[in-house]
Amino acid sequence: xxxxxxxxxxxxxxxxxxxxxxxxxxxxxxxxxxxxxxxxxxxxxxxxxxxxxxxxxxxxxxxxxxxxxxxxxxxxxxxxxxxxxxxxxxxxxxxxxxxx
Amino acid sequence: xxxxxxxxxxxxxxxxxxxxxxxxxxxxxxxxxxxxxxxxxxxxxxxxxxxxxxxxxxxxxxxxxxxxxxxxxxxxxxxxxxxxxxxxxxxxxxxxxxxxxxxxxxxxxxxxxxxxxxxxxxxxxxxxxxxxxxxxxxxxxxxxxxxxxxxxxxxxxxxxxxxxxxxxxxxxxxxxxxxxxxxxxxxxxxxxxxxxxxxxxxxxxxxxxxxxxxxxxxxxxxxxxxxxxxxxxxxxxxxxxxxxxxxxxxxxxxxxxxxxxxxxxxxxxxxxxxxxxxxxxxxxxxxxxxxxxxxxxxxxxxxxxxxxxxxxxxxxxxxxxxxxxxxxxxxxxxxxxxxxxxxxxxxxxxxxxxxxxxxxxxxxxxxxxxxxxxxxxxxxxxxxxxxxxxxxxxxxxxxxxxxxxxxxxxxxxxxxxxxxxxxxxxxxxxx
Numbered sequence: 001x002x003x004x005x006x007x008x009x010x011x012x013x014x015x016x017x018x019x020x021x022x023x024x025x026x027x028x029x030x031x032x033x034x035x036x037x038x039x040x041x042x043x044x045x046x047x048x049x050x051x052x053x054x055x056x057x058x059x060x061x062x063x064x065x066x067x068x069x070x071x072x073x074x075x076x077x078x079x080x081x082x083x084x085x086x087x088x089x090x091x092x093x094x095x096x097x098x099x100x
Numbered sequence: 101x102x103x104x105x106x107x108x109x110x111x112x113x114x115x116x117x118x119x120x121x122x123x124x125x126x127x128x129x130x131x132x133x134x135x136x137x138x139x140x141x142x143x144x145x146x147x148x149x150x151x152x153x154x155x156x157x158x159x160x161x162x163x164x165x166x167x168x169x170x171x172x173x174x175x176x177x178x179x180x181x182x183x184x185x186x187x188x189x190x191x192x193x194x195x196x197x198x199x200x201x202x203x204x205x206x207x208x209x210x211x212x213x214x215x216x217x218x219x220x221x222x223x224x225x226x227x228x229x230x231x232x233x234x235x236x237x238x239x240x241x242x243x244x245x246x247x248x249x250x251x252x253x254x255x256x257x258x259x260x261x262x263x264x265x266x267x268x269x270x271x272x273x274x275x276x277x278x279x280x281x282x283x284x285x286x287x288x289x290x291x292x293x294x295x296x297x298x299x300x301x302x303x304x305x306x307x308x309x310x311x312x313x314x315x316x317x318x319x320x321x322x323x324x325x326x327x328x329x330x331x332x333x334x335x336x337x338x339x340x341x342x343x344x345x346x347x348x349x350x351x352x353x354x355x356x357x358x359x360x361x362x363x364x365x366x367x368x369x370x371x372x373x374x375x376x377x378x379x380x381x382x383x384x385x386x387x388x389x390x391x392x393x394x395x396x397x398x399x400x401x402x403x404x405x406x407x408x409x410x411x412x413x414x415x416x417x418x419x420x421x422x423x424x425x426x427x428x429x430x431x432x433x434x435x436x437x438x439x440x441x442x443x444x445x446x447x448x449x450x451x452x453x454x455x456x457x458x459x460x461x462x463x464x465x466x467x468x469x470x471x472x473x474x475x476x477x478x479x480x481x482x483x484x485x486x487x488x489x490x491x492x493x494x495x496x497x498x499x500x501x502x503x504x505x506x507x508x509x510x511x512x513x514x515x516x517x518x519x520x521x522x523x524x525x526x527x528x529x530x531x
Contacts, residue, residue, distance in 0.1 A: 016451065017459075
């Protein structure tokens, strides 16, 4: 018997991931983020490793806000197409069985 | 033509004789004759009072310790034989200090006595003008010193709400401006006296009003503690403070020279002006000498400390270290924020790992595996990049906070607490 995807569970897992990302983004950007940058007057001097890491963290956070939802939406769309294909395949199988 | 005024060779003796004339025939006059042996000299008076006091003390001691003495012998004690001895007993008991006080009062009267004059050369008045002018330069230099000190404090970000202005205003009042006012009073008195003498001699003399304008600063209202470390400017500002101190020392040197010329006036020492000048000059000299040098010694490390702190800040974040602005409250908020984003990254990594596991179970195919892998990768990135950065920054931030606190404390000590300590010291030294 071919392995059947649990579409509901897969959608739920992806929705949870999306929600976690959104919450993390909200928490990251809300409230006090700007305060750390107020500790010092920021200017671009890229040779400093820690500062570069901070900016990288910022880029990651920004990607959560932008790229990740799109990726998850694409996966959800893929799930929808797969489920539709599965249903079509099942319908074809049921029709063939009835003809027999 | 008025008669050439002649100041008595010995003004204290003159005063004493005048006083004795005023009490001639009184019981006090008679007892003084007894005490000083009829010499009628100020020295005899002082010595006689001392000796009488000592003699009386000895007699009383003998009488108290010798029960064989009869009560009626008490009346033979010289001090008690004469009416009015009780009046003299107190000055004897308090010693020569009271006598001096009396003499000083009479000396003050001499200065105001229109019948008494000193020989005054107009050049003496010119010297007094020069000394007063030099005093004005001292006061002006002290104001520049204050401005330089406030400039250093401003560069260190301590101007607002840290009491720097109060401390420096207080220090200058105690060290320079207060004594300057005292000195100005001495000059004014001397000037008035000289002009009166010259007028009596038929000579001219312009009125002089030596009262250096002492400016009391208006203190600002305290505001939130914000450190602005002008790293590149601090050495220059410290240099300005040192220069201002040197300038004040030079101005005082000029004043000392001007006063030295004034010493050629015969009344300078006689009328007590020298004492007044010395009393005012002593705290000023201590101020520009050990006091200011002590403050400068503490302020000199500040630029180095500021540079070290700027280097520390630059490890945490890219900054322009020439002017570094740090607000104390930001440290607490930044620390909270770092802890917060660390916990956010950990939570997110956990959620994404859980979601990836659920996704694998529900969607165990190639695409599902890819999605789950990607979710897990996001979690790892959140943990490593965001949480890891927060962890790396945290100790640097705490070190910076400690550095700032240390800098703040050292700067406060140099520019606020130290002057306050010195105010007490200077006031104690004025005695």
